[in-house]
Amino acid sequence: MTLTAEYQTGYFQVMRRGQNLPLVRSNLGFTLVEILVVISILGVLAGIASVDWGGILSSYRLNAGVRQVYAELQRARMRAISENKRFRVEFFNDTEKYQIQPETASGSGIYDTTGPMVELPVGISLATDATITFQPRGTADSGSARLCNSNGQFTNICVGSSGRVRTATPSACGEDCP
Numbered sequence: 001m002t003l004t005a006e007y008q009t010g011y012f013q014v015m016r017r018g019q020n021l022p023l024v025r026s027n028l029g030f031t032l033v034e035i036l037v038v039i040s041i042l043g044v045l046a047g048i049a050s051v052d053w054g055g056i057l058s059s060y061r062l063n064a065g066v067r068q069v070y071a072e073l074q075r076a077r078m079r080a081i082s083e084n085k086r087f088r089v090e091f092f093n094d095t096e097k098y099q100i101q102p103e104t105a106s107g108s109g110i111y112d113t114t115g116p117m118v119e120l121p122v123g124i125s126l127a128t129d130a131t132i133t134f135q136p137r138g139t140a141d142s143g144s145a146r147l148c149n150s151n152g153q154f155t156n157i158c159v160g161s162s163g164r165v166r167t168a169t170p171s172a173c174g175e176d177c178p
Contacts, residue, residue, distance in 0.1 A: 065124035
């Protein structure tokens with residue numbers, strides 16, 4: 001049993017060994033409902049794509065930079081305690097870098113500045129130069145560093161005299177850590 005089909009202006013005529021069967025409607029094209037569904041889906045996708053990804057990414061970079069500096073300050077404090085000598089973290093505004101500097105000899109007040117400079121994430125800057133020193137018992141000379149992103153958002157990383165490191169987001173640019 002062989003079937004053949006002939007196309008005639010949107011309809012198929014099926015023939016079986018010389019017999020003509022009724023014309024069958026072909027499914028060429030789309031219905032109005034299908035087109036509207038596709039347009040709706042494309043509209044939703046366009047709305048998602050139009051979100052300000054630049055602002056979101058710069059905010060994430062700021063948070064990453066804050067976490068990085070926070071962890072380095074904690075590490076410097078722990079090293080000061082474990083090695084029984086002062087450690088300081090010096091922030092360089094002009095190069096957007098910072099450096100952990102150990103004291104050369106306990107109580108000497110001279111610091112080794114030959115260590116590696118650590119860069120902040122791309123798009124993150126320091127508002128001012130700062131130096132935070134941790135004592136061998138874990139206390140610190142109070143200080144803070146302000147990290148800013150390209151959107152003008154910023155976060156202060158504060159170190160209290162007890163050596164506690166915390167972050168603070170002031171409501172105005174002139175405010176320091178609480």
